[in-house]
Amino acid sequence: MKRSIGTRQEIEDASSNIAIIAKNIHKSFRLPTEQAFGLKQAIFNRLRGIKGYKEQKVLRGIDLEIKKGEFVGIIGRNGSGKSTLLKILAGTYYPEKGEITINGTLVPFIELGVGFNPELTGRENVYLNGALLGFSNEEMDAMYDDIWDFAELKDFQDQKLKNYSSGMQVRLAFSIAIRARGDILLLDEVLAVGDAAFQEKCNNYFADLKDKKQTVILVTHSMENVRKFCNRAFLIENGKIIEEGDPKKVADAYTKLWQ
Template structure:
């Protein structure tokens, strides 16, 4: 077994900030309070004893709710902040995409800011000349390059900064979730860039609230909550823990109840001549659900998202709703490689504010000997799940 190569190592990192509790006061009052032992601030402990490693080639996700310490951790890794305790070891050139647009001048045009920001990233004028058209094409700001930056929206500024930043070459890239900005078409371009990094086996640290992004791109993930490293594992494992942390009950195997609505679900799975896979779900609820959205995903057993389907975005699949009975049936091409796979089936409200049902592992299957000789498919039937 080859020895693993570590790209980033974080050891016992802690960080706190002093928050003033009093308005500016006189020197005399400050001295009196000092000798009385009265502090004019309180300490906010943001990170407490964080340790983890990222191997070369990892697409490593960091997940956490607002205020969990993710941003502070990123700035420590990027050497913007210095930890009070612990240390960070980086093996290679690190490029952080978390302070996009630093150095932009609002009084200069978009064109002028490209050359200035490129210089800050270490590019010569000739380098920027050669990449200028690509930067503008990616940012989709052709009609605005001769306007002053102060006339840009905040989204346009981030798009321009991101389009410049992706030209920087590094061994380790840190991507913040704010990169997925702009309209749907531009977001797809951002995610295509993420996919390219993954194909090239770049070492990437992705910080996001989106479990879908983590399961789509990452091979490992870490959850931070209230400044503590809670767990490290596969994206599917961490996504499950994160959902439960946010009050969404996710039960393994077949039992599940979210929003106290679900009674039972039946699942069936078939394959036809090794070319197509058919999935069939029948879900019964205690009450009639108005206009539900059904979701279905297929993951590798380590959590990597391979296939995603939702009833309000896709055309394939048949959804039948009769009072409190929701039936989903659809067929997809068997494009998957050898390996073990797990699935997740959910029912949500159309605005995604409610999650009526979420089943993880309701259909698990394995593909063996895929190729000219055919494909053997095994699965563990979980025909029916009932709730008490």
């Protein structure tokens, strides 16, 4: 039953040019094999001497080093472990083995609109979502109008979120998310939002991040974006990094996976 845990530490070392170091990261999940789960099932399983779950290895020894100012892409097929890796870097999951050192503040966007609540108005959701990104009320007041301008949803700010279309919700979420300031940004598939016009805005945002030498880790399926924005890329397959380096080369390797 005892589970081992790797280490994750956050430091502030301005003199170092390293943003993230991950060494030999392993992670497996326990997937319940029994249908029911609850106290009764747990006791039954104990009595019958079965574990009631199956170990699923997701990451098998990932090593990465990301320097400050790099725009890094992480690509891989569905289920390859890239999102798990991102969550471990973000600190929501603990690695089972290995060590991670994060140098500086890290802002994860595992998903847009975290904490969005359909029963609250657009305005209330903006403040809540902002708080989750670490902004105080006063800071949100200052950027409030810009957020709505960028989302082009000004007329809807006092409507409940449940009355927004899904595209509108994502646009609002994205508009808040891009306000986030941190030394390292973790982005998971947030490029694919909105219509063509809004896409354009998103692309500008990413180009801008790249120009400003912001450290970014981007998990994506879009090879176009990898080629366009990344300085470096990692290809993950079966929980291991199988290709790394030049984004064009890694993107080609990804396409070859199923050809």
